[in-house]
Amino acid sequence: MYEDYTRQALPSKEYRELLGTCLCVFNSNNSFVIENMLSNSSELNWYNLVDLESGRLRAEFNKMSSPFPEAIVNLFLELVVRRNRIIHSFQITMDNVQILATKTRVRDGNEQFIISKEYLIEFISMNEKLSTLLHEFRGY
Template sequence: MPSEELRMLVGTSIITFNSNTQFLIENFLAKAMPKNEDWWTLTDVEAGVVYERCHQFLVDLHRNDIADMFFDLVQRRNRIVHCFQFSHSDGSQALATLTRRTHQQFEIDKAYLLRFIKDNESLALLLDDFRNQGS
């Protein structure tokens, strides 16, 4: 097993990302007021689908910053979710992933997870600002 710290950071990464996905859905439903979407449906689909349904709405409101950041985080979250364990030469366990198109392998280490969490914090601040601005 990877270290307890790494496992805790993976969990924190997922929870932080899920919170932002819900925050994005909240903003979308409150500001776009779509007739064919609801909380239960949107919280039950993949984050990539949430992105697809919210993207044009964000672009129309000139919030490409949120759309682009969320898209990037979806891709990085997918790398965390689809990671696998491997052993370093010293026998310690770690996590790695493959990029989807190139199959380039890289380690999901503490720095990667901390950056992901920090970038989610940045997205949360953007979403909070968006929620508080007029439509």
């Protein structure tokens, strides 16, 4: 697919909308995780937390005097891995359609991991679950 603003081949509008949604919901949750961390720990600093890559928040969870809910930490860190797969992907043509993929290491080399529409929808759904857990933890 092409758009007026580029001659490069692009995935479908729906796929690109899902990609954009993935980025937005993750970014929102990343900020909400930091907000929750700060509201439960006086040892942490917003400027330092915001400057960290999302995966580096793992160490900051351990610095908190009152424990952060394990379900939130685990889900957030799983989403970081999935988000990284999306961000560090490359574009391929599959069945005459543009889509993203990454490589997965296997015993004797690598294989492509297709970032399907279903993968993106699952990522969005998992972020919704994280948002709900964060709201509950915060007392909303």
